[in-house]
Amino acid sequence: xxxxxxxxxxxxxxxxxxxxxxxxxxxxxxxxxxxxxxxxxxxxxxxxxxxxxxxxxxxxxxxxxxxxxxxxxxxxxxxxxxxxxxxxxxxxxxxxxxxxxxxxxxxxxxxxxxxxxxxxxxxxxxxxxxxxxxxxxxxxxxxxxxxxxxxxxxxxxxxxxxxxxxxxxxxxxxxxxxxxxxxxxxxxxxxxxxxxxxxxxxxxxxxxxxxxxxxxxxxxxxxxxxxxxxxxxxxxxxxxxxxxxxxxxxxxxxxxxxxxxxxxxxxxxxxxxxxxxxxxxxxxxxxxxxxxxxxxxxxxxxxxxxxxxxxxxxxxxxxxxxxxxxxxxxxxxxxxxxxxxxxxxxxxxxxxxxxxxxxxxxxxxxxxxxxxxxxxxxxxxxxxxxxxxxxxxxxxxxxxxxxxxxxxxxxxxxxxxxxxxxxxxxxxxxxxxxxxxxxxxxxxxxxxxxxxxxxxxxxx
Amino acid sequence: xxxxxxxxxxxxxxxxxxxxxxxxxxxxxxxxxxxxxxxxxxxxxxxxxxxxxxxxxxxxxxxxxxxxxxxxxxxxxxxxxxxxxxxxxxxxxxxxxxxxxxxxxxxxxxxxxxxxxxxxxxxxxxxxxxxxxxxxxxxxxxxxxxxxxxxxxxxxxxxxxxxxxxxxxxxxxxxxxxxxxxxxxxxxxxxxxxxxxxxxxxxxxxxxxxxxxxxxxxxxxxxxxxxxxxxxxxxxxxxxxxxxxxxxxxxxxxxxxxxxxxxxxxxxxxxxxxxxxxxxxxxxxxxxxxxxxxxxxxxxxxxxxxxxxxxxxxxxxxxxxxxxxxxxxxxxxxxxxxxxxxxxxxxxxxxxxxxxxxxxxxxxxxxxxxxxxxxxxxxxxxxxxxxxxxxxxxxxxxxxxxxxxxxxxxxxxxxxxxxxxxxxxxxxxxxxxxxxxxxxxxxxxxxxxxxxxxxxxxxxxxxxxxxxxxxxxxxxxxxxxxxxxxxxxxxxxxxxxxx
Numbered sequence: 035x036x037x038x039x040x041x042x043x044x045x046x047x048x049x050x051x052x053x054x055x056x057x058x059x060x061x062x063x064x065x066x067x068x069x070x071x072x073x074x075x076x077x078x079x080x081x082x083x084x085x086x087x088x089x090x091x092x093x094x095x096x097x098x099x100x101x102x103x104x105x106x107x108x109x110x111x112x113x114x115x116x117x118x119x120x121x122x123x124x125x126x127x128x129x130x131x132x133x134x135x136x137x138x139x140x141x142x143x144x145x146x147x148x149x150x151x152x153x154x155x156x157x158x159x160x161x162x163x164x165x166x167x168x169x170x171x172x173x174x175x176x177x178x179x180x181x182x183x184x185x186x187x188x189x190x191x192x193x194x195x196x197x198x199x200x201x202x203x204x205x206x207x208x209x210x211x212x213x214x215x216x217x218x219x220x221x222x223x224x225x226x227x228x229x230x231x232x233x234x235x236x237x238x239x240x241x242x243x244x245x246x247x248x249x250x251x252x253x254x255x256x257x258x259x260x261x262x263x264x265x266x267x268x269x270x271x272x273x274x275x276x277x278x279x280x281x282x283x284x285x286x287x288x289x290x291x292x293x294x295x296x297x298x299x300x301x302x303x304x305x306x307x308x309x310x311x312x313x314x315x316x317x318x319x320x321x322x323x324x325x326x327x328x329x330x331x332x333x334x335x336x337x338x339x340x341x342x343x344x345x346x347x348x349x350x351x352x353x354x355x356x357x358x359x360x361x362x363x364x365x366x367x368x369x370x371x372x373x374x375x376x377x378x379x380x381x382x383x384x385x386x387x388x389x390x391x392x393x394x395x396x397x398x399x400x401x402x403x404x405x406x407x408x409x410x411x412x413x414x415x416x417x418x419x420x421x422x423x424x425x426x427x428x429x430x431x432x433x434x435x436x437x438x439x440x441x442x443x444x445x446x447x448x449x450x451x452x453x454x455x456x457x458x459x460x461x462x463x464x465x466x467x468x469x470x471x472x473x474x475x476x477x478x479x480x481x482x483x484x485x486x487x488x489x490x491x492x493x494x
Numbered sequence: 495x496x497x498x499x500x501x502x503x504x505x506x507x508x509x510x511x512x513x514x515x516x517x518x519x520x521x522x523x524x525x526x527x528x529x530x531x532x533x534x535x536x537x538x539x540x541x542x543x544x545x546x547x548x549x550x551x552x553x554x555x556x557x558x559x560x561x562x563x564x565x566x567x568x569x570x571x572x573x574x575x576x577x578x579x580x581x582x583x584x585x586x587x588x589x590x591x592x593x594x595x596x597x598x599x600x601x602x603x604x605x606x607x608x609x610x611x612x613x614x615x616x617x618x619x620x621x622x623x624x625x626x627x628x629x630x631x632x633x634x635x636x637x638x639x640x641x642x643x644x645x646x647x648x649x650x651x652x653x654x655x656x657x658x659x660x661x662x663x664x665x666x667x668x669x670x671x672x673x674x675x676x677x678x679x680x681x682x683x684x685x686x687x688x689x690x691x692x693x694x695x696x697x698x699x700x701x702x703x704x705x706x707x708x709x710x711x712x713x714x715x716x717x718x719x720x721x722x723x724x725x726x727x728x729x730x731x732x733x734x735x736x737x738x739x740x741x742x743x744x745x746x747x748x749x750x751x752x753x754x755x756x757x758x759x760x761x762x763x764x765x766x767x768x769x770x771x772x773x774x775x776x777x778x779x780x781x782x783x784x785x786x787x788x789x790x791x792x793x794x795x796x797x798x799x800x801x802x803x804x805x806x807x808x809x810x811x812x813x814x815x816x817x818x819x820x821x822x823x824x825x826x827x828x829x830x831x832x833x834x835x836x837x838x839x840x841x842x843x844x845x846x847x848x849x850x851x852x853x854x855x856x857x858x859x860x861x862x863x864x865x866x867x868x869x870x871x872x873x874x875x876x877x878x879x880x881x882x883x884x885x886x887x888x889x890x891x892x893x894x895x896x897x898x899x900x901x902x903x904x905x906x907x908x909x910x911x912x913x914x915x916x917x918x919x920x921x922x923x924x925x926x927x928x929x930x931x932x933x934x935x936x937x938x939x940x941x942x943x944x945x946x947x948x949x950x951x952x953x954x955x956x957x958x959x960x961x962x963x964x965x966x967x968x969x970x971x972x973x974x975x976x977x978x979x980x981x982x983x984x985x986x987x988x989x990x991x992x993x
Contacts (some may be wrong), residue, residue: 064978072989099633101867119615135767139848139850140744141740141743141744141849141850142743142848142849142850142879143743146846150700152707153643164746165746170605186688186690186693196665197688199696200661207941210943213937213940213941214934214937215935215937215938215941216934216938217938217941219677219913219914219915219933220848220878220913221846221847221848221878221879221914221915221918222846222849222878223653223662223875223878223880223914223918223919224846224917224918225650225651225700225881225918225920225921225922226916226917226922226930226933226934226947227917227919227922227930227934227938227939227940227960228697228701228946228947228960229651229664229696229699229700229701230696230941230942231696232693232695232696232697232699233692233696233945234695235693236692236693237692237693239691243694252748253746253747253748254746265974278605278757279606280605281715282629282720282787283787284717284786284787295642320786320790321790321793321794322784322788322793323789323790323793324787324789324790325791326789327787327788327789328787328789342855353888367530377687377688378686378687379684379686379687379690380686381607381687382605382606382684382688383604383607388820390518394756411687412607412685412686412687413687413688414687422511425497427826441686443685444685445669445681445682445683445684445686445689446682446684446686446687447686447687447690448691449690462909464690464691466691467745468681468692469678469681470680470681470694471681471691472692473674473680473694473948473949474692474694476948477692477945480944480947480948481941481944481945481947488882492691493691493692494691494692
């Protein structure tokens with residue numbers, strides 16, 4: 035049904051090519067001594083290269099097509115735990131040298147950034163003009179824009195600001211066949227041709243190698259304040275969340291923490307705060323009058339329904355709090371081979387019910403766990419510390435499958451964002467089984483017919 | 495590969511019989527008199543009559559019609575209110591138009607999850623109307639919103655004045671159900687957290703009906719802002735107005751809307767029923783709206799007034815009541831209708847430029863108008879840099895059409911020269927497909943064609959839209975060659991369906 039010409043033509047071409055050289059020369063190769071740093075979930079590449087230009091990416095991909103190398107794009111590596119382990123891994127394509135910021139138009143609220151540029155560096159430059167790219171994913175300082183686009187990264191601020199797809203205006207992509215392409219542009223509104231930026235955002239490096247992006251920027255809020263509410267029971271959390279989300283308040287983030295996560299945070303930040311069962315951290319960012327009004331309003335609508343609340347408005351304390359909430363490491367203290375991190379995508383109003391379910395079912399397994407959620411967005415994260423000497427991984431695999439089937443009706447999902455190999459061997463990291471998977475496979479087949487880009491790691 | 499060529503000329507009567515069997519005869523239009531009204535849409539410079547117009551009620555009926563069309567190799571497209579300004583709903587190769595106006599039910603409103611699931615024929619403004627009592631609304635607000643449908647808004651990725659702060663259609667669609675030419679119904683995306691896999695919702699929105707037909711759309715609802723302030727600033731100079739725009743953005747303020755209306759448009763509005771007393775000799779007017787909480791809204795307004803104060807505005811009016819606010823907006827939203835009072839015909843264009851290039855591009859457009867001897871007007875989303883140059887003309891004059899098209903081309907080139915794009919919200923459609931090479935390289939176009947092939951391999955879903963005609967020999971030249979062939983055959987023999 036799908037036009038087969040590309041696939042069959044490419045196969046025909048390949049057949050008549052010269053046999054591939056064992057180790058062809060690549061222009062921007064990195065020394066073999068550094069290859070360990072490109073390991074992805076236990077697999078090492080045969081070689082690594084760091085192109086400086088789209089032209090060099092293009093040369094690399096043409097060689098890769100010819101050699102049938104599997105290519106894994108590599109930024110800071112902070113997101114390489116995501117997805118399945120690579121099926122094959124011949125070339126690590128490092129974006130380290132693509133780290134320029136070639137255009138910056140503060141008056142137009144637009145910036146062009148190369149894919150290897152780190153988010154921290156970009157934000158620092160923007161902050162000097164009171165601007166920002168309002169995306170706050172884990173790995174904040176280190177993570178590269180390329181990795182963020184590939185995973186459509188987001189953090190607590192997604193409630194108020196959305197995810198990276200909402201800010202990607204233009205993209206330079208080197209296709210699997212080496213052709214250099216460009217979609218979108220530096221203007222904030224554009225319906226010229228298909229919205230390819232949306233297709234590439236979150237495509238996990240499987241459709242092309244990104245060279246650079248245009249992003250829309252936002253002004254930094256003049257003021258931010260945070261209210262942390264503590265709650266004894268889940269019905270209390272439910273009540274507080276409903277009251278907040280149905281009010282006219284415009285929080286930029288509402289983070290849920292279960293008791294374990296809250297205790298950990300309290301200890302790490304040395305707050306000696308009140309130990310509650312559950313916590314909701316609510317951030318407001320706006321003009322001073324609007325922030326102050328919202329803080330008071332929230333305290334009054336929560337009123338008697340909390341087990342106490344605390345206002346965090348000192349800038350250092352507030353930064354510390356959100357740095358911790360954004361990053362995972364306080365929940366992932368266990369060695370990598372014992373850590374499990376799940377992302378559970380649910381309808382926003384089902385959050386508290388799911389927290390209850392998950393707490394109950396995990397307690398039965400005796401696996402230590404933390405829960406966190408972007409409340410209001412329907413994104414919950416489950417962190418577990420698995421004991422490798424027990425069959426816990428197997429029990430978790432069963433739970434993951436059970437949760438996945440419970441979420442079928444709403445097209446929800448459970449994604450293994452990080453997990454030991456013995457668990458990933460048992461369950462697919464994505465578990466995506468909806469009918470449109472067929473369409474996704476065809477998209478992949480059209481744009482990377484030889485499957486050289488990140489094979490085996492994504493849903494296709 | 496194209497089914498149509500292997501089955502030349504299926505008798506019309508046969509196709510009609512099959513359609514009637516699916517829908518009954520009242521819901522299948524086929525006579526030239528009935529079809530005439532469907533020969534064009536908001537873009538009146540092009541027209542082509544479809545062979546059939548059908549009125550499905552359900553996803554299942556859409557599915558059966560699409561299967562029928564694909565079985566016989568007949569082109570098809572969906573149509574809502576027909577307000578497309580780029581020829582998106584013109585049956586460029588004849589075939590079947592699926593008029594979705596009967597699929598106009600709001601299927602589900604879920605305020606806890608802030609979403610509504612609607613059929614594609616639901617009128618944009620009716621979504622807001624259904625939830626406004628609970629202080630929610632649907633944000634994208636194209637000027638056509640009293641008529642245009644959600645299905646059409648999805649196809650075109652519609653924008654509107656308030657997208658400056660709140661984003662366009664694609665930022666507000668969570669999930670879709672769609673029928674694709676493979677004769678299957680799919681659900682794409684999800685309202686449950688983040689979708690997994692490729693963002694097919696984002697890919698579908700703005701694809702102008704060339705991938706398939708959306709039969710259900712789950713949209714995001716927003717809380718209505720408790721406080722809104724609207725003001726009008728009148729200028730004697732266009733550049734003072736554009737510098738006000740830049741000044742506001744530079745202050746770190748993102749207004750809900752930031753619209754500019756030029757002199758010719760002011761005169762057209764003031765001559766009509768939506769006259770709001772704007773001085774007719776003004777060079778430009780800015781319509782500015784800020785929204786948010788009561789707390790802080792006055793500060794936002796003050797800051798904007800400070801910027802306006804630093805520029806030479808002749809007059810500033812702040813709407814004191816909801817009625818005054820409505821009146822200010824009525825002038826803006828009905829501007830297009832008002833051009834009829836000052837010109838027999840007008841052509842509404844759509845292009846986007848970086849905001850900071852507004853002064854130079856507006857100057858350039860004005861001098862281009864003079865060069866071509868055509869009057870121009872402009873009413874646009876200044877905050878987004880989304881221009882809507884209006885070419886005023888009289889079709890009765892010699893070469894009017896050619897002159898208009900030549901001027902339009904020159905204006906688009908001017909937008910490209912400053913790093914802009916061909917369209918911000920009206921789409922490419924038939925109107926601008928031959929300009930696509932100004933923006934995209936051959937390699938870019940090929941990638942998009944490959945994507946299209948996944949969903950619409952035989953090019954039956956809304957053919958001739960978006961992509962330029964292939965020139966010379968190339969692997970994809972066959973599609974447009976086929977369509978030309980089909981057209982000429984049909985004119986010789988009216989017995990056969992024209993596709």
